Amino acid sequence: MTANLVGAYSTDILSKFDTLVSDIFADFNDPIRTYQYEAYYADRDTVMRIGIRLAGLVCLHEGSTITEIGTDSGFGALTLALFSKNCEVYSCDIREESIIEAKKRANRLDINNVHFVHGDVDALAAALPSRATFAHVDAHHTKEACLRDLEGIYPYLFGRATLVVDDVDEANGVRSAVDEFLQNHPELIHVPTYYNFWVLRNGLEAKRR
Numbered sequence: 001m002t003a004n005l006v007g008a009y010s011t012d013i014l015s016k017f018d019t020l021v022s023d024i025f026a027d028f029n030d031p032i033r034t035y036q037y038e039a040y041y042a043d044r045d046t047v048m049r050i051g052i053r054l055a056g057l058v059c060l061h062e063g064s065t066i067t068e069i070g071t072d073s074g075f076g077a078l079t080l081a082l083f084s085k086n087c088e089v090y091s092c093d094i095r096e097e098s099i100i101e102a103k104k105r106a107n108r109l110d111i112n113n114v115h116f117v118h119g120d121v122d123a124l125a126a127a128l129p130s131r132a133t134f135a136h137v138d139a140h141h142t143k144e145a146c147l148r149d150l151e152g153i154y155p156y157l158f159g160r161a162t163l164v165v166d167d168v169d170e171a172n173g174v175r176s177a178v179d180e181f182l183q184n185h186p187e188l189i190h191v192p193t194y195y196n197f198w199v200l201r202n203g204l205e206a207k208r209r
């Protein structure tokens with residue numbers, strides 16, 4: 001199933017992705033663990049679908065720096081690391097336990113092109129070796145927090161970068177933040193893709209291609 005949806009990836013990558021999904025789902029199923037969005041990951045297929053969508057969004061960004069704000073379990077960052085060839089992924093979280101767990105998970109799965117940063121968007125920006133071509137904004141879902149993340153990461157992206165905002169259709173705060181961010185940056189356009197994942201790109205740069 002994974003192979004059909006994400007295209008030409010090696011069986012090694014696809015089987016690692018499958019292991020990652022199982023690893024994440026095992027944790028979500030553990031009643032002792034408390035996860036912010038436990039109910040959302042109701043079944044293994046949902047976890048896999050979310051990952052496949054992220055993989056589809058990142059797969060064109062070869063050989064560059066990829067960023068994520070909001071690590072949590074590390075699922076998003078590890079998926080991005082698996083599917084973005086020759087890229088280095090930088091993901092941050094203000095919750096230290098999240099960073100510790102995500103690092104353990106990366107070691108367990110032998111995924112080495114991912115760097116977990118403890119802190120907010122400013123800490124992430126300080127850790128970047130170069131400007132990035134991709135950002136997955138998926139942290140706190142209030143308008144103020146999300147707008148801060150969007151404005152915080154935007155200067156660290158290249159003109160033709162892809163900015164993916166998660167949970168836009170399900171969190172009012174995120175939607176309001178994106179609306180204001182788009183007003184602040186008229187050069188950006190919303191490229192409709194999947195439900196809940198809003199892709200923003202620089203429309204002026206796109207025309208120059």
Ligand SMILES: C[S@@+](CC[C@H](N)C(=O)[O-])C[C@H]1O[C@@H](n2cnc3c(N)ncnc32)[C@H](O)[C@@H]1O
Nearest residue numbers: 070071072075076092093094095120138139140
């Ligand atoms: C929705 S979860 C992230 C899910 C993850 N991106 C994934 O794909 O599996 C949100 C995470 O953002 C973190 N967070 C909240 N506020 C933050 C901030 N200002 N900066 C960085 N991370 C933050 C929370 O601790 C939580 O782990």
